[in-house]
Amino acid sequence: MARDRSPAELVGAAPEDPFEISFDGRTLTALPGQSVAAALWSAGILAWRTTRHGGRARGAFCGIGQCYDCLATINDRPNRRACLVPARPGDTITTQEGHGHAGLAV
Amino acid sequence: MPDSPSDERADDAYGAPYDLAVIGAGCAGLTGAVTASELGLSVALLDTSGQVGGQFYRTPAPALGAVRPEALHHDWSAFADLRRRLEASAVVHLAGHHVWTVARGSEGDTEWVVHAVTGVDGCGERPVRVRARTVLLATGASERQLPFPGWTLPGVVGAGGAQAMLKSGLVLPGRRVVVAGSGPLLLAVASSLAAAGARVPAVVEASGYLGYARRPGALAANPHKLAEALVHGAALLRHGVRLRTRSAVTRVHGTARVEAVTVSRVDRDWRPVQGTGRRIACDALAVGHGLVPQTELATSLGCATRRTPDGTYALELDGLQETSVPGLWAAGETGGIGGAQLARTEGAIAGTAAAARVLGQPALTRSRRVRELRRRRDRMRAFADTMAAAHVPGPGWVQWLNDATDVCRCEEVTAGAIREAVADYGARDARTVKLLTRAGMGWCQGRMCGAAVACLAAGPGAASVPPSPERRPLAVPVPLGVLGALDPDEADGPVS
Numbered sequence: 001m002a003r004d005r006s007p008a009e010l011v012g013a014a015p016e017d018p019f020e021i022s023f024d025g026r027t028l029t030a031l032p033g034q035s036v037a038a039a040l041w042s043a044g045i046l047a048w049r050t051t052r053h054g055g056r057a058r059g060a061f062c063g064i065g066q067c068y069d070c071l072a073t074i075n076d077r078p079n080r081r082a083c084l085v086p087a088r089p090g091d092t093i094t095t096q097e098g099h100g101h102a103g104l105a106v
Numbered sequence: 107m108p109d110s111p112s113d114e115r116a117d118d119a120y121g122a123p124y125d126l127a128v129i130g131a132g133c134a135g136l137t138g139a140v141t142a143s144e145l146g147l148s149v150a151l152l153d154t155s156g157q158v159g160g161q162f163y164r165t166p167a168p169a170l171g172a173v174r175p176e177a178l179h180h181d182w183s184a185f186a187d188l189r190r191r192l193e194a195s196a197v198v199h200l201a202g203h204h205v206w207t208v209a210r211g212s213e214g215d216t217e218w219v220v221h222a223v224t225g226v227d228g229c230g231e232r233p234v235r236v237r238a239r240t241v242l243l244a245t246g247a248s249e250r251q252l253p254f255p256g257w258t259l260p261g262v263v264g265a266g267g268a269q270a271m272l273k274s275g276l277v278l279p280g281r282r283v284v285v286a287g288s289g290p291l292l293l294a295v296a297s298s299l300a301a302a303g304a305r306v307p308a309v310v311e312a313s314g315y316l317g318y319a320r321r322p323g324a325l326a327a328n329p330h331k332l333a334e335a336l337v338h339g340a341a342l343l344r345h346g347v348r349l350r351t352r353s354a355v356t357r358v359h360g361t362a363r364v365e366a367v368t369v370s371r372v373d374r375d376w377r378p379v380q381g382t383g384r385r386i387a388c389d390a391l392a393v394g395h396g397l398v399p400q401t402e403l404a405t406s407l408g409c410a411t412r413r414t415p416d417g418t419y420a421l422e423l424d425g426l427q428e429t430s431v432p433g434l435w436a437a438g439e440t441g442g443i444g445g446a447q448l449a450r451t452e453g454a455i456a457g458t459a460a461a462a463r464v465l466g467q468p469a470l471t472r473s474r475r476v477r478e479l480r481r482r483r484d485r486m487r488a489f490a491d492t493m494a495a496a497h498v499p500g501p502g503w504v505q506w507l508n509d510a511t512d513v514c515r516c517e518e519v520t521a522g523a524i525r526e527a528v529a530d531y532g533a534r535d536a537r538t539v540k541l542l543t544r545a546g547m548g549w550c551q552g553r554m555c556g557a558a559v560a561c562l563a564a565g566p567g568a569a570s571v572p573p574s575p576e577r578r579p580l581a582v583p584v585p586l587g588v589l590g591a592l593d594p595d596e597a598d599g600p601v602s
Contacts, residue, residue, distance in 0.1 A: 007276035007302040011166065012173035031276075033167025038275025046279065046363055046390075047260035053518045057362065059260050061515070061554070063267025064161060065154065065227065066248050068549035069515060077229075083271070084154075084227040086167070 019089035023048070030087040037063070037070050037082040040093070048072045048082065049096045071096050119198055120234050124150045125464045126457075127220045127238035129205050129403065132160020133188075134438025134449035134456075135244030140191040141457030142242075147464055148196070150236050152203040152222060158192065159185060160246055161266065162446045164273040178273050178298055180334060184450065200236070204228040206584045208241060208403050208434075216433060223584055233588040240433050240460045243404050243421075244453065247397035247439035250418070250557050252287075252499060253513050253521070254506040256358025256367075257393070265295045265394035278304050280390030284367050286310035286355040288497045289396040293338040293349075299392070300345035307386050309347055310369050312354045312376050312395070313497050321492040328489040330447065356383065356506050358391060367391055377502030396497055397443045398557065402581040404440065407431055414442050416494035418557075425480060426471055427456035435460055444490035451483045504561060513562065514555040516548020524562045536560045551578055 008015070016032045021039060030039035037060040040048060047057035049071050060070040060083045070082040074093050078100030082093070124147075128139040131153035139151040151158075159165055163185045166172040176182035192199070203222040211217030218241045224230040249266040256262065263271075263279050265287055271277055282305045285296040296309045318325055325332060342349065350369065356378050357368040371382035399420040405411060410422040410430035420442035427435045435456040438449030455476060462470035470476070507513070509522030527533040527542040536552070536559045539545050545559050546552030552559070 005301070005303040007178075007272055007278060008170075010177045010302050011175050011276065012177075013166065013276055014171040014173065016169050016171065031170060033169030034275045034277070038271055038277045041271065041275070041277040041279060051518055056258065056518075057260050058258065058515075060263060060271065061267060062249065062264045063270040064248075066550060067264075067515065067554050071549075080229065081227040083267075086226060 019087075021087055021089070021091040021093060023093045024095055030091075034087050035083050036072060036074060036080075036085050036087045036091065036093060039087040040082065047095075048093065050098065052098045055098070071100065073100060119150070119200065120236055123211075123217060123237035123239055124148045124198070125238070126150075126240045126242060126460050127152065127218065127236050128242045128244060129153075129208070129220065130160060130244035130246055130438070131155070131158040131199070132244060132246050132438060132449065133162055133185075133446045134246075134440075134453040135160070135242065136188045136192060137450045137453030138242045138244060138435075138437055138457035138460070139197045139453075140188060140195050141454045142461045143195040143197045144191070145458065145461035145465070145470065147461050148198075150198045150200055150220075150238065151192075152200045152205055152220065152236065154202065154204045154228075156201045156226070158189065158199065161270060162449075164270055166274055166276055170276060172276070177301070180294070180337070181446065184446070188450075202226055202230070203234070204582045205403060206580050206582045208243075208407060210407075211237060218433065223582070223588060228582060228584075233584075233591065239464055240435065242453075242456050242460060243401075243429070243434065243436040243440055244438050244449075245400040245403060245440055247399050247443055248553050249291075249394040250396045250398045250499075251393070251554050252395045252503050252506070253511055253555070253558050254354070254356055254358070255508055255511050256360070256364075258512050258515055259358050259360055259364055260362065261360065261364030261390045262358055263390065263392055265292055265392040266397075268390075268392035269295045269298055272298055272302055276302075278302060278390075279392065280364070280388065281305060282307060282388045283390040283392055284308055284310065284355065284369075284386055284388045285392045286367070286369075287394045287396075288312045288499065289394065290335070290493060290497075291394060291397070293335070293342065295392055295394075296347055297338045297341035297345070300347055301341065306342075306345065306347045307388060308369065309342065309349045310353045310355055311349065311351045312372055312500070312503070314351050315496070318492060318496050321495075324488045324492040327485050331445075331489055331493075354378065354503070354506065355391060355393065359385070364388060364390055372500070373502065374500065375502035376500030377505050395499055395557075396494075397439060399440050399442060401440055402578050404429055404431075404434065404436060406579055406581075407434065409434060409436075412442075414494055415491050416443075416498040418443075426459035427452055428459060433463070442487065442490060443494060444486055448483065448486040448490060451479050451486065455479050455483065499557075499561075501561070513558050514543075514545035514548065514552075516550055516554070517544040517546075519543045519545040519555075521562065524559060528563055528565055533563055534565070535563050539563045549583065551583075
């Protein structure tokens with residue numbers, strides 16, 4: 001039985017050294033090669049955007065860059081698809097509120 | 107194989123026209139590209155991802171150091187073989203290229219201009235254009251979603267999305283994941299999730315599996331499909347996963363994220379049966395209702411489509427995979443959902459046919475090998491039609507919705523607003539609903555809600571109406587600066 005198995009064990013992953021990123025001020029650990037969305041999922045975080053009208057929480061849905069539900073503000077740049085953008089050491093990810101342009105003076 | 111990230115790609119990759127531009131580096135595109143290259147064509151292979159393989163053979167990034175990526179895959183040796191052929195070939199692999207349109211060049215149907223934005227998510231500053239004498243469209247499929255109360259709650263993810271995140275990022279959306287919707291992908295997703303350590307309390311399938319028994323001929327002619335089903339079935343048994351057919355998730359519970367789902371029995375038309383709801387605790391739901399061919403690039407060039415047995419539209423192709431527009435071929439899911447093995451077969455036919463055209467050697471397409479490939483394709487297409495018919499959404503699914511359910515995730519348009527547009531303002535098709543409500547007007551351009559909106563627009567009692575082949579001139583969002591930089595008088599000149 002594989003009850004306590006992890007995805008990394010299943011594929012025999014021996015990743016390079018993990019690094020730190022931050023999400024809304026909280027420090028998280030990411031693995032090289034993971035997307036921002038994957039790094040957030042592995043920390044148990046499923047939502048990093050609020051919708052423009054209802055202000056409701058959203059995160060990755062389609063997982064392949066088609067639905068745009070996973071838009072995040074990454075290093076001050078809004079509207080990045082977190083499921084496509086690889087995590088880099090020191091990345092600052094913040095919840096994207098509404099259209100993501102608040103505070104950008106645009 | 108010359109291969110480098112798009113940012114470092116030398117300008118000469120965008121100079122002289124290629125004999126063939128292949129859009130999509132999944133099973134179909136990869137096979138088409140190497141086949142044509144081996145026959146002597148110069149080939150550019152464009153794909154959004156940094157790695158080849160498409161969605162089916164999605165693999166972890168090299169830095170994750172997976173020594174057994176095949177543990178998450180079926181038929182890995184076929185992919186390993188394609189990668190070897192690609193490495194040995196002169197195919198120019200343009201990774202991180204998001205194609206937003208294909209246009210006719212100055213020579214009409216003998217020259218095409220493929221426009222792309224670059225970078226991991228298309229946010230790169232550098233738009234490019236690739237010129238080619240022929241084009242193979244191998245853009246694959248997206249998942250069909252049908253909404254239900256609670257489907258926008260964090261923790262509800264696409265079934266294909268959960269699979270993609272697992273294959274590429276080695277992550278799970280939760281520890282206890284219900285898999286629901288319809289179609290054979292659900293079994294594959296459930297067995298991957300379980301193998302990777304998630305508990306899967308149930309696989310919830312809205313159809314029965316009796317549909318397959320009505321076409322025994324197609325099943326008998328495709329024993330590999332039965333074998334594949336047995337592999338997944340055995341894996342599910344081993345992990346104690348229960349398959350509930352003729353059932354659907356009709357509500358998601360939770361405030362900040364998924365805490366449970368209600369699973370109800372449905373009738374033959376997918377109408378929920380009152381009083382059968384049963385709550386299953388879980389922290390994630392992976393859901394999808396089959397796949398939809400991704401045909402925007404082709405339909406915007408006027409390629410003809412056909413309605414598939416499960417109510418989607420696929421490209422109409424001739425016996426050698428050519429679309430109704432000469433010089434444009436298609437292979438794989440763009441011509442109808444059929445799986446990886448069919449995609450490889452079609453890619454080989456299309457690559458050969460494009461080579462025959464460019465080289466002026468029609469005899470290439472009459473070889474014994476091509477005849478055998480065509481026979482195999484026809485056999486697998488017959489099975490794909492059986493599979494599609496077995497999982498066609500029943501019209502009763504709209505009864506899962508209440509008026510407050512968001513149908514369009516991007517623009518937050520509710521089922522109530524869409525019903526109002528239909529009942530009070532006379533909308534009868536998805537486009538009119540969009541103009542009245544904004545459903546389908548957001549970031550994803552209707553990819554998530556299109557099937558649902560089309561059904562709701564058809565009105566109560568009508569059979570589910572598939573989305574019409576809409577002409578969307580831009581296949582992906584493109585910055586205005588990119589459009590502004592295009593010179594209308596110089597179609598084949600550099601962008602910047």
